[in-house]
Amino acid sequence: MDTQVLSEKVVAQDRRALARAITLVESSRADHRETAAALIEDIRRKSPHQALRIGLSGTPGVGKSTFIESFGTFLTEQGLRVAVLAVDPSSARSGGSILGDKTRMERLSRNPNAFIRPSPSQSHLGGVARRTREAVALCEGAGFDVILIETVGVGQSETVVAEMSDLFILLLAPAGGDELQGVKRGIMEMADIILVNKADGDLKATATRTCADYSGALRLLRKRPQDPEGFPKAMTVSALEEDGLAKAWEEMQALTTWRREAGHFAGRRAAQARFWFEEEVKQALLAQLQAPSARAAMDQLGQEVAQGATSPTAAAQQMLDTLTKG
The missing domain is CATH 1.20.5.170 (Single alpha-helices involved in coiled-coils or other helix-helix interfaces)
Structure with missing residues (x-):
């Protein structure tokens, strides 16, 4: 076409x-x-339409898909159009997605105001496919109001999703083991809102205690300039019973509105654009190493290094000189 x-x-x-x-x-x-x-x-x-980009992370089994289905359905009931870009773990053999998000979000996938697109992570750090950022731009162009970026929960390397979202939501399970030690400090420092999921049934009391623990921990973190008073904050939700979703959305809107008025929203987007420009340059330079002539030169220099004929540093400099002249 x-x-x-x-x-x-x-x-x-x-x-x-x-x-x-x-x-x-x-x-x-x-x-x-x-x-x-x-x-x-x-x-x-x-x-030129702009959507609210929400990055969502959490350890496997925390209920990300259930939350997204419930939250996405809630947003469409508010008259909003929602796009879900779900990044799945990749098969080491075929490179395809192991998990099928459309089968796990059956109700939302049938919603005419929702669009779900699973993409294999293809071993990229941060659990975000390299082209997810461009998919976000396409969904914005298609007029979606909210874009949910679900990532593979892999810990500290989730920094990548923070570089393409306006809000970063961390989803946690109650009594996940070691409580506060169960999550690295780095990812907590990036989170704008922590949602303790599964606050229902027998786990409701545990979820409330877990939420209180995280609220206390967040108060000990250094205050960030892009946060109003009271943020980042921890809240309890039940994706299964669809409880707490309206309150969570209210807090997300309040934070977004404050950041827009304070100039942090536009500033953050500008910084993200620069970050991805630099990333594209780095990836393009790395791609040059895959060219047949570059591979041949790498193999030749690699053999010389292995045989002790030249040092790794000298060989690397020679390779760089070859690429520069080419």
Whole structure:
């Protein structure tokens, strides 16, 4: 499909065209990358719409999919259009997704105001597919109001999702073991709101205690300039009983509104744009090493290093000189 036609269909909120566009930006083929870049620029010109980007992380088994289904359904009932970009762990053999988010979010996947797109993480750190950021831009162009970015819960390397979201939500389970020690300090420092899920049934009292523990821990962290009084904060929710979702959404809106008025929202987006510009440059430089001539030079220099004919430092400098001249 022609880039112009595809961009018009995406802006016109054609779901099939959006799915096709995301497939295009996820491709690593050189010709596809060029077309994808042109497509994103065209959509940016046609649709300057901005969505609220919410990054969501949590350890496996915490109930992220259940929460997203309940929360996404709640948002659509408020008249909002919701896109879910769910990054799944990848198969080491085929590279495909191991988990099927559309099967785990059956109710939301049938919702006409919701769009769910699973993507394999393909071993990328941070549990975020490399092209998730571009998929976010496409969903914004398609007029979605809220974009939920679900990540593989892998701990400290979740910094990547924080670089593409306006709010970072950390989902925790009650009595997850070691309580406060169960989560690294780094990811807690990035979180804007901590939601203790499964606050229902026999676990309700435990969830309340866990929430109190995290609230106390958050007060000990150094205050961040992008937070108003009382943030970051911990709250309890029950995705199963759909309890606490309205309150959580209220707090997310309050934080977003404050950041917009204080100038932190636009400043953060500008800093993120610069971060991804630098990332693209780094990835493009790394891609040069995959060219046949570069691979041959690497193999030759690698053999010389292995045989002791030259040092790793000297060989690396020689390789860099080759790339620079090329």
